[in-house]
Amino acid sequence: MKHSKHLFRRLVFFAALLLVLVSATACGKKDKLKKRPETFQDYNNSNMTLGVAEGYIFDSSVHKILPEVKVMTYRSRDDLFRALANGEIDGVADDEPIIRAIMRSVDTVEIMDGYLEPADYGFIFPKDAAGEKLSKEFNEYLKTLKESGELAKLDDKWFGKETFNKKSSDMDELSGEKGTLKFVFEENNIPFAYMSAGKPVGYEIDILIGFCREMGYRPEPHIRTFGEMLDSVAAGEYDIGCGAVTITEERGEKLRFSEPDYSGGISICRLTETEDTDQGGLIDSFTRSFKNAFIEENRYQLFLKGIGITLLITVLAALIGTQLGLVLYCFSRKGWLIVRGLIRLQIGILYRIPVIMIIMICYYLYYMDLAIGGIVAAVIGFVLVFSTAVYRLLERHVRKVGDGALEDDYRLEAVDTVEMLKILFGERGIDIKEDFKELLIMLIKATTVAGYVAVQDMTRTFETIRKDSLEIMLPLAATTAVYFILISIVSCLFRQRKGNED
Secondary structure (H helix, E strand, O other): OHHHHHHHHHHHHHHHHHHHHHHHHHHHOOOOOOOOOOOHHHHOOOOOEEEEEOOOOHHHHHHHHOOOOEEEEEOOHHHHHHHHHOOOOOEEEEEHHHHHHHHHHOOOEEEOOOOOEEEEEEEEEEOOHHHHHHHHHHHHHHHHHHHHOHHHHHHHHHHOOOOOOOOOOOHHHOOOOOOEEEEEEOOEEOOOEEEEOOEEEOHHHHHHHHHHHHHOOEEEEEEOOHHHHHHHHHOOOOOEEEEEEEOOHHHHOOEEEOOOOEEEEEEEEEEOOOOOOOOOHHHHHHHHHHHHHHHHHHHHHHHHHHHHHHHHHHHHHHHHHHHHHHHHHHHHHOOOHHHHHHHHHHHHHHHHOOHHHHHHHHHHHHHOOOOOHHHHHHHHHHHHHHHHHHHHHHHHHHHHHHHHHHHHHHHOOOOOHHHHHHHHHHHHHHHHHHHHHHHHHHHHHHHHHHHHHHHOOOOOOOHHHHHHOOOOHHHHHHHHHHHHHHHHHHHHHOOOOOOOOO
């Protein structure tokens, strides 16, 4: 009962701390009252600043139509929209469908009516014989999509307001009897082509998957920056590229374009005008951010899946690592000299290598091609690290029994393994239990990092705006809560009770 009350007090303290952090983050955002232009031409003066992303044609369009405005170029859309959220620029010039995709997730951005410049978007191919043949096949498929109305359905799916249906088919299921089709895209072009839950999704991804299924190709995805994508396709490194590529004459000199799959244009977005008041700010901000972080696109499923996978890794690492550590210790003290030497060398190496390096080595050398390769690599990495910790724990405590006499007796086979363990836990049981508890807590803390990565929706686009609305903090806080509770449970399980020293 006493220990349950202690755990309850810990949980209450953590909940209070979490509430303070969330409140501070939500209230820390200062709404700015600022007069904004009502038309595109209102931006056309030297006191206004528009931001554009590097590698696109937006800067040239802005300079052509609004020659007086100051244009600032940012390395990525994340940097660009961070600047907008911080008030460093007065607006952002970008593709209209990209802006509308942002507006589905946050209500701090609004788009101005009309287009700064109309534009058509299409897929890109190398300007060689293979590219010409593939583009003709693709244009025929695109024509059938338009005539059958399937393209209009995809338009409604990806550019509509509904969020539950923003998923693409699994391209790994395609047979590929006609070979592999290497395609490249930039991961931040929502809703055309982006990464979600570790897989390519989007309007143009759906079109590409349908084309590959129809023609018998197996798509092989590659991610590059927008500029790198254009250059690499032009150089023939990839068969096809996609992701809101505006069709222009200049680009057409180096690239072959498909027929347009979407017609839109370049527009300008700005921050919404907000009143300088905190009334209802915390509740509204928390509710909106909770919905975007967990409910939209069924992201709670990603959270549950991520937590489940990480707990699985933790449990397997603890169970297998404990037994492996014990086996390694026993074999390092008995048996052939070369075996003892190899085990001690292995322990020495593993002790000095960060766990993330072990996981990466396992993944890229052995398990990258497996569907669950990342999970297998993580389990192996944490098993090896935890077994090393258990080995060193046993080594340290065995040496303390009789000033090393037990270790000598075991090595000289004066006692067998079972007898050695009985003596060890009889003499050092309480200390071993306390040290083992600390090892478990360290393991849980280590896998928490992997847990947060697994929990996060892999759509990283515009995370700087989501951060402003707590969408980054909420998964982090939820993950922290799960592991806080888990560590508290472990601590209670290993707490020494009066009258019980077994």
